[in-house]
Amino acid sequence: MQVSHSPPLLELDQVTVTRGPVRILDRLSISMPLGQHTAILGPNGSGKTSLLKLLIRQFYPSIDGEHAGDVRILGRSDWHIDELRQRLGIVSNELDHAFASGRSGRMTGLEAALSGFSGVRLKRHLKYDGESDVERARAALRRVAAEHLADRTLETMSTGERRRTLIARALVHRPAALVLDEPTTGLDIGSRAALLEQLQELADEGTTLLLVTHHIEEIIPAIEQVVFLDGGRVHSQGDTPDMLTDAALSQLFGLPLSVHRQDQHWSLRVTGS
Ligand SMILES: Nc1ncnc2c1ncn2[C@@H]1O[C@H](COP(=O)(O)OP(=O)(O)OP(=O)(O)O)[C@@H](O)[C@H]1O
Numbered sequence: 001m002q003v004s005h006s007p008p009l010l011e012l013d014q015v016t017v018t019r020g021p022v023r024i025l026d027r028l029s030i031s032m033p034l035g036q037h038t039a040i041l042g043p044n045g046s047g048k049t050s051l052l053k054l055l056i057r058q059f060y061p062s063i064d065g066e067h068a069g070d071v072r073i074l075g076r077s078d079w080h081i082d083e084l085r086q087r088l089g090i091v092s093n094e095l096d097h098a099f100a101s102g103r104s105g106r107m108t109g110l111e112a113a114l115s116g117f118s119g120v121r122l123k124r125h126l127k128y129d130g131e132s133d134v135e136r137a138r139a140a141l142r143r144v145a146a147e148h149l150a151d152r153t154l155e156t157m158s159t160g161e162r163r164r165t166l167i168a169r170a171l172v173h174r175p176a177a178l179v180l181d182e183p184t185t186g187l188d189i190g191s192r193a194a195l196l197e198q199l200q201e202l203a204d205e206g207t208t209l210l211l212v213t214h215h216i217e218e219i220i221p222a223i224e225q226v227v228f229l230d231g232g233r234v235h236s237q238g239d240t241p242d243m244l245t246d247a248a249l250s251q252l253f254g255l256p257l258s259v260h261r262q263d264q265h266w267s268l269r270v271t272g273s
Contacts, residue, residue, distance in 0.1 A: 006075075007034070008034065008074075010030065012030045013069055014064075015061045017050055025233075028069070034074070034176055037209040037211075039212075040212045040226075043214060048213070049092075055090065057079070074176065085119050090170060091170050092179075092181040096162065096166060100162060104122060109150045109151070110151065113137035113141050114137045114172070136172055141168045144164040144202075145194070146168055149164070163184075164195065167180075179212070182215060196217075199211075209222060228252050
């Protein structure tokens with residue numbers, strides 16, 4: 001593990017988020033060093049999307065009694081969203097849907113990558129700094145083997161092609177970390193393997209990965225730490241091989257499961273009761 005002396009990538013200290021009577025996140029505490037590739041794994045409804053919304057400032061901690069939780073990213077709580085986007089690349093399912101069709105879907109791969117500089121989602125709002133940014137956007141597309149998609153519109157791309165283009169969009173600022181929300185959802189077996197290999201390469205090149213998922217197959221060899229989320233709380237956390245056991249995953253997902261590992265790839269099967 002290559003952990004830097006920079007502030008942690010992410011620190012959540014006793015964060016509660018409530019909506020009416022619903023306690024979506026419940027005194028959640030997580031600390032994740034920069035340089036440590038981590039997966040947050042949890043069943044449906046465990047709070048994964050809500051955690052992402054905290055990172056992109058769509059959710060804020062709720063006051064819980066006397067206590068207000070704190071979300072610190074790279075040591076700071078008070079980020080402006082534009083500034084934050086330069087340090088933290090985020091590819092969420094919501095972003096993926098937004099770019100799949102409509103006016104955002106009419107952007108080309110290159111325009112979509114360029115839109116990462118200002119975070120806009122429409123071609124007419126594009127703002128970037130001339131040829132040097134165009135070259136950086138092309139370099140980001142190259143990093144995820146998507147340069148050939150530069151002139152194709154997103155609405156004509158396959159799910160896997162669009163996903164890679166959006167990862168390039170998140171990479172244009174060369175962020176310290178990349179946050180990915182179930183990155184292989186909707187991808188066939190070949191596209192999934194190719195994308196996971198590219199994520200492994202990005203991790204090897206020094207981009208910290210934070211993967212939020214319920215697919216154990218997405219836990220690539222680079223992932224060193226796994227945090228189990230359940231009912232808006234951290235259920236447990238630890239080194240990947242210690243966490244991905246039959247007993248631990250059966251308990252997390254609430255049914256008998258058996259874990260398999262072959263050539264550093266994880267998979268999960270439901271076993272007979
Ligand atoms: N705005 C909201 N108002 C009320 N309840 C909400 C709201 N947003 C989320 N929840 C509830 O909070 C819980 C966690 O939701 P969240 O979407 O974060 O889970 P998740 O782990 O991402 O699930 P999935 O894997 O199905 O996407 C769920 O029970 C959900 O119904």
